Amino acid sequence: MSTTIKPMITLEEICIEAEKIRLSNPNVGDKIVSDIYANAETIARPAVTKKATEARPWDHKLDDILTSRLFGYPIMLTLLSLIFWITITGANIPSQMIADILFAFQDQLLVWFELAGAPSWLTGVLVLGMYRGLAWVVAVMLPPMAIFFPLFTLLEDLGYLPRVAFNLDNMFKKCHACGKQILTMCMGFGCNAAGIIACRIIDSPRERLIAVLTNNFVPCNGRFPTLIAIATIFMGGMVISELQIAVASLVVTCLVMLGILITFAVSWALSHTILKGEASSLVLELPPYRKPQFGAIFYRSLIDRTTFVLKRAIIMAAPAGAITWILANIYIGELSIVGHLAAWLQPLGYAIGLDGFILLAFILGLPANEIVMPILLMCYLSSGQMLEFESLEELQRILIRNNWTWLTALCTMLFCLLHWPCTTTLLSAYKETGSKKWTFLTFIIPTTIAFTVCFLVAQTARLLHLV
Amino acid sequence: MNNVLTNIPLSTIGIGSMCQIVSLNLQGLLRRRILDLGMVPGTPVQCIRKSPAGDPVAYMVRDTLIALRREDASQINVNLM
Amino acid sequence: MTNANTEEHHKLLREHFGITTTPGQFTVALAGNPNVGKSTVFNALTGLHQHTGNWPGKTVDNAQGNFTYLDRSFLMVDLPGTYSILAHTVEEQVARDFICFGKPDATLVVLDATCLERNLNLALQVMEITPRVIVCVNLMDEAEKKDININISFLQKELGVPVVPTAARNGKGLDDLRQKLYEMSTGLCIAAPRQINYSLEVENAIQQLLPKVSRLIGPNLNPRWVALRLLDGDQAFIRSITHFLDFDLNLTSLQEVAV
Missing domain, CATH: 3.40.50.300 (P-loop containing nucleotide triphosphate hydrolases)
Structure with a gap:
């Protein structure tokens, strides 16, 4: 076997040669792209025949309205409040129905446990703790989520969301951020963890970090029911019942606006301090409006949301319910553990317009925002006689009995809107940024702002003797 | 064609006007983005609409509506058609 | 296979x-x-x-x-x-x-x-x-x-x-x-996709690199396409190619053996 070995070639050599050609012909990269497009033209032009139409296409006319100087912003706001209104109105009846069924079953469970001769602590942990936490989350969370999500997906499918980014980009540019940040915020309405993952659509790493750090200022679906319930009871309750829902929707819209405002403020502050930099470019496609696939949207978001809520309820709410029940029923001296913790947190809670129990509920709710209200109720209820939560009126009675005023309600809503993200969100932030520092900032920025805002509101109201 | 209307920045084109790309002064990733969207020299571009704040502006390129910020559009040179 | x-x-x-x-x-x-x-x-x-x-x-x-x-x-x-x-x-x-x-x-x-x-x-x-x-x-x-x-x-x-x-x-x-x-x-259907026609300056540049690229790459990839990526100065591609095809950029070289 005779072999001749040809001269060896390495990739490096070829790269060097390619580099030489590139230097003598610096536009070769551009030329390649132009050539591909030239080929695409020669193929597409004879293949496509378009009937020339005189009239402007209807989606251009729609864009004229939706992105107009006059109507662009008002339409966005109206749509946002409309979504909240539909969610609040639509969720009422199914919420009540689910609550009726689940709490009726709780009574049945109690009977069965008694018949089985179960010790009272076991009944407490399993039924009054675990089951009740789970039932609350399902009854209160599921209907709004099942309505809210399809509505948002609908807007997305229609092609409206890129128009929102188009309309608002200028404000983001002034904050040296990216217009696509609003799209990540829209995802955040559903779930902040999903919102943070959505930040991938932003090209500039600096602007992506800004979007990650501020995503928590849009309230997710886990926080909406809390906002909606309190707004309906305290703010809506101030007016005649016909207007209750309208006022509640308005309050929630205003809170969301405040969240967006704080997003802008924090984005601006970040781009002038730790994330200093100029606004980079924006290339945003505005796809044509398309008829949404109603069936697919409702089926998918309903199935997706239901499994999501049920999974969270089982993983987060049930254990949290059990733990809260235990903490609320183990007594050290005069007070339960919950009582001790709440008493210890009371001064801080009071300073920011809350009370010890509310602050404790927010802390215990770190794993999932939707369990804040059930924990709070369990804490309140454990100290008095056992009450069942069956309706908003019942909730109102419980809260008022625990010395809630409009200021407590306002500060609780503000704290709920602005406070630390849940653990799932923090975990997503860690995975996306790959950095402990940015994850910590994702936690500490909202926390600081929540304490500051609530403190200022509470102290001002008290100084002016408004409560 | 009038001299004033050749080799002008894309950002100066009025709504409804048609123009043709001459060259890109952009660098890096944005340059590639713009090229990949088919905004190569010779491509016709129509200015379609402004956002409510006047910036960004949407342009029709190869049957697709693309919004660009003023700073970026000013780095694209075009001939008015 | x-x-x-x-x-x-x-x-x-x-x-x-x-x-x-x-x-x-x-x-x-x-x-x-x-x-x-x-x-x-x-x-x-x-x-x-x-x-x-x-x-x-x-x-x-x-x-x-x-x-x-x-x-x-x-x-x-x-x-x-x-x-x-x-x-x-x-x-x-x-x-x-x-x-x-x-x-x-x-x-x-x-x-x-x-x-x-x-x-x-x-x-x-x-x-x-x-x-x-x-x-x-x-x-x-x-x-x-x-x-x-x-x-x-x-x-x-x-x-x-x-x-x-x-x-x-x-x-x-x-x-x-x-x-x-x-x-x-x-494999019931075998396609013969149309290849892109490049302008003369790009084509000349490809031809300069093509013989060497063909010998290095062998039948694994389309050598024209690889030449184009190298001309485009695509660093990510050079990393990918060394990663997936086990080429070491500096050390390994391919010896072509002719019988």
């Missing part, structure tokens, strides 16, 4: 792309520009048999789904929606690397019938990498509404690969699509 080869391919898919295929299962890559109804096609073909996650080591979504057609199982991999795969972003890199090194049995490129020209840009780029391409012209219903008529048979002749018109939202054309995917994957 021999058994050893298949096993190696499975290992490559698993380790580099996080994709686990069952024996005998075909892999299909799904590429397309953003907003062309790619996910509608994906959902329509795979139904609820989906699994989402990330590409290994990247913060880029990876969705996989499977379906069965004529007793053969297909694993469909939804690539990130991109305008191009010249790889200037991580998404484009992921899409390009999978088509190029993951060697799917078929690559389905979804095009928007209402802006075919811009979408063909991507299809032509994919056709440079692999001959196992099927083009799906989606949103035919939208095109009809806009009085846009597309000559599918002309397009098929020009492109040299199967072209299937669909309106995935209404379920139109999906059977045809499955049939074509089956034919392409099983």
Whole structure:
């Protein structure tokens, strides 16, 4: 076997040669792209025949309205409040129905446990703790989520969301951020963890970090029911019942606006301090409006949301319910553990317009925002006689009995809107940024702002003797 | 064609006007983005609409509506058609 | 493919792309520009048999789904929606690397019938990498509404690969699509995709590099395409090629032995 070995070639050599050609012909990269497009033209032009139409296409006319100087912003706001209104109105009846069924079953469970001769602590942990936490989350969370999500997906499918980014980009540019940040915020309405993952659509790493750090200022679906319930009871309750829902929707819209405002403020502050930099470019496609696939949207978001809520309820709410029940029923001296913790947190809670129990509920709710209200109720209820939560009126009675005023309600809503993200969100932030520092900032920025805002509101109201 | 209307920045084109790309002064990733969207020299571009704040502006390129910020559009040179 | 080869391919898919295929299962890559109804096609073909996650080591979504057609199982991999795969972003890199090194049995490129020209840009780029391409012209219903008529048979002749018109939202054309995917994957259909004609200056530059690239790369990849990436100064591609084909940029050299 005779072999001749040809001269060896390495990739490096070829790269060097390619580099030489590139230097003598610096536009070769551009030329390649132009050539591909030239080929695409020669193929597409004879293949496509378009009937020339005189009239402007209807989606251009729609864009004229939706992105107009006059109507662009008002339409966005109206749509946002409309979504909240539909969610609040639509969720009422199914919420009540689910609550009726689940709490009726709780009574049945109690009977069965008694018949089985179960010790009272076991009944407490399993039924009054675990089951009740789970039932609350399902009854209160599921209907709004099942309505809210399809509505948002609908807007997305229609092609409206890129128009929102188009309309608002200028404000983001002034904050040296990216217009696509609003799209990540829209995802955040559903779930902040999903919102943070959505930040991938932003090209500039600096602007992506800004979007990650501020995503928590849009309230997710886990926080909406809390906002909606309190707004309906305290703010809506101030007016005649016909207007209750309208006022509640308005309050929630205003809170969301405040969240967006704080997003802008924090984005601006970040781009002038730790994330200093100029606004980079924006290339945003505005796809044509398309008829949404109603069936697919409702089926998918309903199935997706239901499994999501049920999974969270089982993983987060049930254990949290059990733990809260235990903490609320183990007594050290005069007070339960919950009582001790709440008493210890009371001064801080009071300073920011809350009370010890509310602050404790927010802390215990770190794993999932939707369990804040059930924990709070369990804490309140454990100290008095056992009450069942069956309706908003019942909730109102419980809260008022625990010395809630409009200021407590306002500060609780503000704290709920602005406070630390849940653990799932923090975990997503860690995975996306790959950095402990940015994850910590994702936690500490909202926390600081929540304490500051609530403190200022509470102290001002008290100084002016408004409560 | 009038001299004033050749080799002008894309950002100066009025709504409804048609123009043709001459060259890109952009660098890096944005340059590639713009090229990949088919905004190569010779491509016709129509200015379609402004956002409510006047910036960004949407342009029709190869049957697709693309919004660009003023700073970026000013780095694209075009001939008015 | 021999058994050893298949096993190696499975290992490559698993380790580099996080994709686990069952024996005998075909892999299909799904590429397309953003907003062309790619996910509608994906959902329509795979139904609820989906699994989402990330590409290994990247913060880029990876969705996989499977379906069965004529007793053969297909694993469909939804690539990130991109305008191009010249790889200037991580998404484009992921899409390009999978088509190029993951060697799917078929690559389905979804095009928007209402802006075919811009979408063909991507299809032509994919056709440079692999001959196992099927083009799906989606949103035919939208095109009809806009009085846009597309000559599918002309397009098929020009492109040299199967072209299937669909309106995935209404379920139109999906059977045809499955049939074509089956034919392409099983080797019943062999396509001869049209290659891009480059202008003289690009062509000259390719010719300067081509002999050496051919000898280095061998039959693994299209040498013209590799030469183009090198001319484009595509650093990410140079990293990928050393990573996937075990070329060491500085040390290893390929000795060609002639008998």
